[in-house]
Amino acid sequence: MYALDVDRLTVSYFDTHALDGVSVRLPVASLIGIIGPNGAGKSTFLKAVLGLIPARIEQLRVLDQSLEDVRSRVAYVPQRSAIDWDFPVRVQDVVLMGCYPKLGLFKRPSKAQKAFAMDCLERVGMSDHAERQIGELSGGQQQRVFLARALAQEAELLLLDEPFVGIDVASEQMIIELLRTLRAEGRTIVVVHHDLHKAEDYFDTLMLLNKQLIAVGPPSDILTPEWLEPAYGLPLFERRKEGQG
Amino acid sequence: MTFIEALLQYEFLQKAMITAVMVGIICGVIGCFIILRGMSLMGDAISHAVLPGVAISYLLGINFLIGAVVTGLVTALGIGFVSQNSRIKNDTAIGIMFTSAFALGIILISFLRSSSDLYHILFGNVLAVRPSDMWMTVIIGLIVLGGIFLFYKELLISSFDPTMAQAYGLSTRWIHYGLMTLLTLVTVASLQTVGIILVVAMLITPAATAYLLTNRLSRMLFLAGGFGTLSAIIGLYFSFTYNLSSGASIVLVATTLFALVFVFSPRHGLMRHRKRKESTV
Structure with a gap:
């Protein structure tokens, strides 16, 4: 069973392709990172898979079913910049x-659901802040x-868009630990990520994207000049190779 | 004769009061969603776009609610169409569409009715409210409040995190146009009280006042309705006692309440902001 089975996904804005014929299969119960340069279509990929933006797609299976059947079991955590942080909601309202x-x-x-939401808040160590404005x-x-909201959703597939942008190291460590726990419970987590040097440590599978799928596989295979160069087009990797040699 | 005595004695003043209070409540409540979704300009647009609808309804001899909702929604759809199918930004599309609708309305009204009618539609005259107007306002009020009560959860999530709402299958487009429909209804209900030009003040000012006082949406709705009511009552008092325009009086009271809260709000007021800045320096 695959968490995501995508066949030839293409997204176009007016005349340019944001994503061009991306076919990929991502395994369940794993922590998957989507990496690639700016404008590679990483966030677009998540949004297109969820049907949030117009896209052409030959076939899509989510958790072995059609998207419509599993929507409630897929949680999406947006980029920080997509949220109005002055909105009058408290932490517990968001989790609910x-x-x-x-x-x-x-x-x-219901009362039971409210109690469950508080349990989820407890799991991320934020129950003391339940009454605070977000x-x-x-x-x-x-x-x-x-993340507590995604837990309250009892999601089996979590899609996180740049969760580590603008947060401190301690929080990042705490979140990655939490994601590992979720993976151990059998959930699949897909993370849009831009920091290459932590990618090897964080993820079981990497998906390297630059409008097209460049490569997908274990980090040790993907984080090599052979794949990174065509994706990023950086001479940097060339020089390092020469230096090593 | 004091205002209270007059209120007890004159039926026209009682009707004016009931109508104005209802308008204050529903404008405040729906205004919360307008300002939280960053749609203040859209509120202004829809209220102006009601004018040609009212004119066409007179022409056809139908209830002017129907015409108002039609032209209000056509304008909302037109704005969406222009901004989605060109490089024109949303606020520009709003500016083009609502001024066009309003200009069309002025021409149609000038063909149909006397200039004093136009004046009343634009600026309102709550002291001349008829029983039928009052009942229409009450019914619209119940529809609007009922709609917001039933769809509270959907309105909350589609305003706070529209991407999650869409991701789990909620149609944010239908919620948007549903809200626009309620907005046209509220505008029509407000015609007699504050008029088309100033209704946007009643949508935005009490809601903004409430926004400075609380961090919970449910409380914000009640507070905004409360500020709307207070503005209506005090505004009507000034309008009756000193023979001032009812709409303008109500709006200026709302502005005064906003100014007080803006300065003194314990959470988000000017004084608190200053203090916080000083303490961080």
């Missing part, structure tokens, strides 16, 4: 939103609250 996909129209979260937290704390 994780219950919304399961609730029908007109239904309110914008009063640090970047790392905000990211943990959004």
Whole structure:
């Protein structure tokens, strides 16, 4: 079973391709990093897979089913810049939103769901902040609250868009530990990531993207000049190779 | 005769009060979603776009709610179409579409009715409210409040995190146009009280005042409705006692309340901001 099975995904804005014929299969119960230069279409890939932007796609299976059947089991954590941090919601309100996909129209979260949301907040170590407005937290704390929301959603597939941007080292460490725990529980986590030197340590599988799929596989195979050069077009790797040789 | 005595004695003043209070509540409540979604200019646009609808309804002899909702929604759709299918930015598209609709409305009204009617539609005259207007406002109020109560959860998540809302299958487009429909209804209900030109003040100012006082959306809705009500009551008092324009009086009271909260709000007021800045230096 694959967490994501994508066949020939193409996204175009007016005349230019943001993504061009990307076919990829990502395994379940793993921590997957999507890397590539700026403008490579990393975030676009996540959004297209979720059907948030118009895309052409030959075939898409999510957790071995059609997207419509598994929507409520897929959680998306947006980029920090996509959120209005002055919005009048408290931390516990945000986590409770994780219950919304399961609730029908007109239904309110039950007592049990509220208690479950608080448990999820506890798991990310943020229960002391339940009453705080979301914008009063640090970047790392905000990211943990959004992870708690994904937990409250009981998501099996988590898609995180640049979760480590603008947060401190301690929070980053805490979040990666948490993601590892989630993987051990059998969940799949896909992370858009731009920091190459931590990629090897963090992920089991890397997906290297630059409008097209350059390569996918274990980090030790992907983080080599052979693959990084065509993706990034940097002479940097060339020089390092010469220096080593 | 004091305002209270007059209120007890005159039926026209009671009707004016009921209508103005209802308008204050629904403008405040729907205004919260308008300002949180960054759609203040859109609120202004939709309220102006109601004018040609009102004119066409008179021409056809139908209820002017129908015409108003149609031209309001056509304008909202037009704005979306222009900004999505060209490089024109959203605020520019809004500027083009609503001024066009408004200009068309002025021409149509001038063909149909006297200039004093146009004046009343543009600026409102709550003291001349008829029983039918009052009942229409009350019914619209119940529809708007009922809609927001039923779709509270959807409105909250699509305003705070539209990407997550879409990701789990919520149609943010339908929510947007649903909100635009409620906005046209609110504008029509406000015609008599504050008029087309100033309705945007009642949508934005009480909601913005509430926004400075709380960190919870549910409380913000109640506070905004409260500020709208307070503005309506005090504004009507000034309008009746000193023979001032009702819409303008209500709006200026709302502005005064905003100014007070802007300076003194314990959480987000000017004083607090200054203190915080000093303490960080």
